[in-house]
Every structure is written in C-alpha cells, then in structure tokens.
Amino acid sequence: ELEKMRRDFVANVSHELRSPLSSIRGFLEAMEDGTIPTDEHEKYIEIVLDETRRMSGMVNDLLDIARIESGQYKLNLSVFDINDLIGRVLITFEARITAKHADVDAQLDYEPVFVEADRDRIGQVLHNLIDNAIKFMPENYGLLTIKSVVSKHKVYVSVCDNGPGIPKEDIAHIFDRFYKAEKAHTYKNGSGTGLGLSIVKLVIDQHHGEIKAESSENGTVFTFSLKQALPPPRRQPAAE
Template structure:
C-alpha cells in the first residue's frame, strides 16, 4: 500500500532538514574556527612560558647559581598541573624534567633534533587517547654565559578537556535550537499548508458537482490568488452546469415536441382519423417539424465539432449582397406568415464583396436573420444594412423585438444560454449564437451587439472587403 505524502509533511520535512543542515554547517564552521582560536591561545601561553624559562635561566647563570638552585627555581615556576617542562642539552639528552604526571611524556627525538637545528616545532601529539600540544623550541642565550640547556619542551595537557566542554556546549545548544526550530517550523508548515488542504477539500466538492462551497481568501499572495481562482472557477462551473441542465431540458423539449407531433400525425393518418383531402396539409406540418429536428441536430453537431477544434474555414472572395438576397428569399414564407417586412439598405450602388468562408458565413447570417425574424412582432420590420466603409464591409441586422437586458448581453455568446428562460417561444436551444461567435473568431473578424429592452436588438459584423481584381 502506497502512503500518500501530504503537502504539510513535505513542507515540514523540507524546512526541518534544511534547518538541521544549515545548523550543522554553521556549527562545523564555528567549531573549526574555535579550534583554531583555541590553538592560538595555547600557542600564546607556550610562548610566554618559553620567555619566562629563558629569563629564569639567564638570571640564574648571571648570579652564578648552582645546578640545584636553577632546578629549584624552574620547578617553582612550573605551577600548572596541566603543563610539563623538559630541558634538553646540546646532545639531545634530557637535563631537567618538571612534571606532576606519574609517567613523563615521551618526546620524539626527531623533534629535539629539529629544534637543535633552529626550527621550532608546534604540533599536537596523541598520548594514550589524549591530545597534547607540544612546543619544542631552541633556547637562546642573551648573555656571555653559555647555557647548558639548549632545547625547551613544554607540553600542555588541557586541550582535550577544554575542547570537550565546548563540544558539549555546542551539542546542548544544537539540541535546544533544533527543538525550538522544529516547533516553530511545525507551526509555519501548518499555517502554510492549511489553506492548501482546505482548497483540496473544496476542489473535491467541485468534482462531485457541489459548487456552493467557497475558499476563504486570507491574503493577496500566491495562495490567496489560487483561492480566488478556485472561487472564480466554481462560479464559472456553476454557471456552466446550470446552462447544461437548461440545455438538456431545452433540447429534450425541442426534440420531444416535433417528435410527438410527427408521431401523432402519422398515427392519425394510419387509423384514418385525418381525411384524405387534409393529409397533404398535415404532411407539410410534419415536414416543418422534421426540419426543426434537422436544424437542432446540425447545431448540436456543429457545436461538438467546434469544441473539438475540428472546424476550419476556407476564405474566398464572394458577393455578400447576393448571399443576403438569397437568404431573404428562403425566409419569404415565414415573413409572409408573420406579416414582416425586410429592408436591405446599402451605401453602395454595386454589390459588395467580402473575403470570408461563404458556407460558414451563410450559417452566421442565417442564424442572425432567423433570430431577428423569430423575435420580431407581427407587422414589424427587420433591417439589414450592408455598408462599405473603407476597406471593410459592415453588415448589421436590426429587429424590433423585445430586446436583451443589459446584464445579460455579455452571456449571449455562452453555450446553452437563452434569454427566454420561460421558453415562451419555441426558438432555438441557446447554441446558435455560440456557433456564430466561434465562426466570427475563426475569421478574425468582429461582431458587436447593441440592445435595449423594448426597442429591439442590432448585431453588427465587420469583414475585410474583397479586392477589386477578385471581384471582376
């Protein structure tokens, strides 16, 4: 079974390991520096002792003291139990030893010979597991009297005890620092990971379809921004989910109504309920319902292909004015039924040509003009303007319908969105305008909408004008 590591565990472990590593490096460097400083202190002490021995010997020889007096004076000066003094003659023989230790320290003959040649030795030696600092240096006489003593050896035994006490202090300080730092880092890690853990729980709720929960944002840092992003995502998902539910209901209704009508008409014809002379009229009704179903299915297929990125355009130069006239002709029966008028206005004497995908723009203009016709009241007017402005062509479709509330204008391009929430009119499924917007975006063109409740709606499209050579 794999154990999942939480963000808190990762943060806490990273912080603690980093802190321990930094402390170890710091302690090691500090301890090395301390050892160097301690060695310097020991060396200063030994140099002072060396000078003291030289002065004692000089006074003793100047005053003509005998050997016993000299030894007595040197022994009196050696008042430190952690220090041993050795005096050697010019042949390397041991002349005097001043030590409180039961067993005197063995001094390497190599050190004595090196000092006799004028090269002092300062170094640590190991003696029965203890480090002892040795200073082996020649004795110089500043008087006319020649000293018998030629080499002074001073051994300090206290280095290990001092180093161990300092090492213990370092370890105690490190232990206390580690405990305090661990507690502090625990709290910091908890504080940093708590919002992320909360976001994880909330995100799981979003995955289950519950978009009501929100993340409490308590700052403007990256975590706070992530919380705001999650809240915004929840709002968008909730909106999309509502539209999806409405879309399913709308599609179900739009498919059930014509299917029910067709089924009823076919059943009535089969059992002879509809007279022979009326069957043609009912067949036309069935054809209209079938066309509604075909348009619905085509819209669904188009939006699915658009979302899958499978829709492409193939622009060409063509006559946009002629295309609009053909669309008007197709809508003639519906215009007559609703007693509507369509006006085509242009600021050019000749037809206008554009550079666009003719088939896709036939779909765009068909959607927009059909919407204008459906939403316009009886005896109303639908105005289509085709204007040449510089090197662009502007096409606007204006109706006299109920208009769109200002707060809903920004949502009309969303999938499944319908202004007519009550479905008082059997018009569309809320994906027609979404298809229009996607096709316009693929062309790199622009579409604008202006609407006022009670005063109709105007959609305006701007396309590049075709070149004159292409038009000819």
C-alpha cells in the same frame, strides 16, 4: 472548471432533446390508443415532423460547434460580394416574412462589397441572424433592417429587428450555448435551440472578425465585421 462545463453541456443537451422527444412519444401514443381521433392525425403528424426537424437542427448545430472548436473545420476562403450573399439569403426567408406581414429594409449599395471569407459559413451567420430577427418581430408590423457599411478596410453587416429587445442582464450571455433570454421564453415564436448565436460567434471569431449585440425596448441589432477584400481578377475572355 472544464469538467463542470462538460457536465453542464451534457445536461443542457439532454434537457433540450428530452422536450421534443417527450412530445413525439406523447402524440404517437395518443394516436395509437385513440385518444387523438383519426381525423386529427394529419395535424399531429405535422407537429411530430416539426419536432423531429427541431431535433435534427439541434444535432447539426452541435456537430458544427464540435467541428469548429476542435479545429476540424477549415475555412474555405474565397473573395465574394457580401451584398449579393445577403440578397440570396433574404430570398430564402420571403415566405416567413410574408406570413408575418413584415417589411424588409435592405440598405445595400448597388456596387459590390467584397470580402475574403468562407461563403457557406458567412451564409450560415446571415441565416441565423435573420432567423433570430424574424422570430422576435411582432406580427403585422414587423420590420427587418439589414445593411452593410465599409469603413477603414472593414465591412460591417447589421441585422436589426423591431422586437421586444433583450434585457441588459442577458446581453452579456447572448452568445453562450443554450442561453435564451427571458423574453425568448415568453414572446411568441421565440423558441429555439439556444445554439444559433453561439455558432454565429464561433464562425466570426474563426474569421478574426468581431460581433456585438445592442438592444433596447425598440429592438435588437447584431453587427459583425469582416476584412474588406480587393475585387477578384476578371476572367480573361477565351481566345478564339
């Protein structure tokens, strides 16, 4: 079984890298032999750059998975305000959200909500979930909803889109490596490496939290939980 998993993993990696590599080679050869006119080179260079970025992202994702699963990545725990982190991550998506003419409904308390976790890794979780939501939001009437709720000493963070939803048969596999729901293949902007949600699951598991996905034809909600933490001690003012 382990050997089969390894073979499948290598086959998936090879398949996912072969596609962008073939595109890059095809475009470069077409520019070299004149099939693509010189005045269109700039456009195709941008496409080549996009493909190289996608490959780079996939390699980084694979390295992250390998480090986490091998135990090489140790969590750098600190106490921080999860709502502040959510706001900071959202800012990085402003341009994409604006380009899609989408709305954001951030249901966050003004009061800080503290967790003890690896801030960088939880930032990566938020980034991957928001990125996933934006991909599947419809053009011109997309809605991204994100909220945090405290209950029984746990903090629950939900990221919701109003995209086409995930078929029931795909929900059970949504966190599997390289798994892409059928609608991800057909819905505009639904491309990806199939690794982002796997990393989300690994990171949340590493924090001893939980994550689940719920979906309908009206959209998908991803919710993860972390243990609530006490506020960090206030720094004492320096003595004069």
